[in-house]
Amino acid sequence: QFHMIKHEDLTWRESLGQGSFTHISRGSKTDQRDGVTHSTEVLLKVLDANHKNCWESFFEAASLMSQISHKHLLLVYGISVHKSKNIMVQEFVKHGALDLYLKRSMSVSVSWKLDVAKQLACALNFLEEKNIAHGNICAKNLLLAREGDPSADNSPFIKLSDPGISMALLGKDVVLDRIPWVAPEVLDTLEIELECDKWSFGSTLWEIFNNGEAPLQGLDPIQKQQFYEHFSNLPALEWTELADLIIQCMQYQPELRPSCRSIIRQLNSLITSDYEILHATGTHPK
Numbered sequence: 001q002f003h004m005i006k007h008e009d010l011t012w013r014e015s016l017g018q019g020s021f022t023h024i025s026r027g028s029k030t031d032q033r034d035g036v037t038h039s040t041e042v043l044l045k046v047l048d049a050n051h052k053n054c055w056e057s058f059f060e061a062a063s064l065m066s067q068i069s070h071k072h073l074l075l076v077y078g079i080s081v082h083k084s085k086n087i088m089v090q091e092f093v094k095h096g097a098l099d100l101y102l103k104r105s106m107s108v109s110v111s112w113k114l115d116v117a118k119q120l121a122c123a124l125n126f127l128e129e130k131n132i133a134h135g136n137i138c139a140k141n142l143l144l145a146r147e148g149d150p151s152a153d154n155s156p157f158i159k160l161s162d163p164g165i166s167m168a169l170l171g172k173d174v175v176l177d178r179i180p181w182v183a184p185e186v187l188d189t190l191e192i193e194l195e196c197d198k199w200s201f202g203s204t205l206w207e208i209f210n211n212g213e214a215p216l217q218g219l220d221p222i223q224k225q226q227f228y229e230h231f232s233n234l235p236a237l238e239w240t241e242l243a244d245l246i247i248q249c250m251q252y253q254p255e256l257r258p259s260c261r262s263i264i265r266q267l268n269s270l271i272t273s274d275y276e277i278l279h280a281t282g283t284h285p286k
């Protein structure tokens, strides 16, 4: 169910850092189409050699992304296996991960953030309609394809990355480290259901409106576990309607979390209310 890419068709350029158990580099792939050699810029995601046993899950995550296509889902060209290296070949997304982008550029507007949030909600709605749970929604896995430039009146464009290795294989410490993105019920079951993505969406909304700051970043794994044991909530944002949406998504009872359609409806009303506030008072909610 995969396009296999020959290792010799890949060219490696600079390293771009690492995700969990993988490291990423910019590169290019060549392929022959109707006798013409094409070179495409790609992102090469390599599974660490010491996590070789996770290669099935690594490629399962990739195959999830290549079985379905949507404008807000990352395009995975295929995989390449060479000696002990397991490589996922992805479309190169120009501006990289959203968490780093938000940390670097403090000047994105509320409407920019709402636009990004709505695009993520649309991607989740698409997955929900196909009954596919992603399992690793967070700002680090949102990739910025277009910055959006208010003066040129064009908006940002994001792509949801692959979920990576499933948490069932990653061990308890990694799962604890993913608090508060991982839904509380996952700590017991290690099973990912659709409702889990709604919890993670709430946590990612919090990140986006806190300029990429990681929620609960100061807490150690034990304190993070206690955060769930005490049914705690993230610090509320000043914009109460937005804070309400985050609370709805981060309900401890999965069945009480809103559908994607409801999330999109609520984001739409925030977008119009943001618009009204802007044009009424010329100021922005936080």
Ligand SMILES: N#Cc1ccc(Nc2nc(N)cc(-n3ccc(CO)n3)n2)cc1
Pocket (backbone or CB within 6 Å): 016, 018, 019, 024, 043, 074, 090, 091, 092, 093, 094, 095, 096, 097, 140, 141, 143, 161
């Ligand atoms: N400076 C810089 C810079 C870095 C990366 C890109 N591009 C890109 N393209 C992808 N397909 C995936 C990713 N990722 C980044 C983190 C993860 C973890 O999931 N993926 N980055 C563009 C600029």
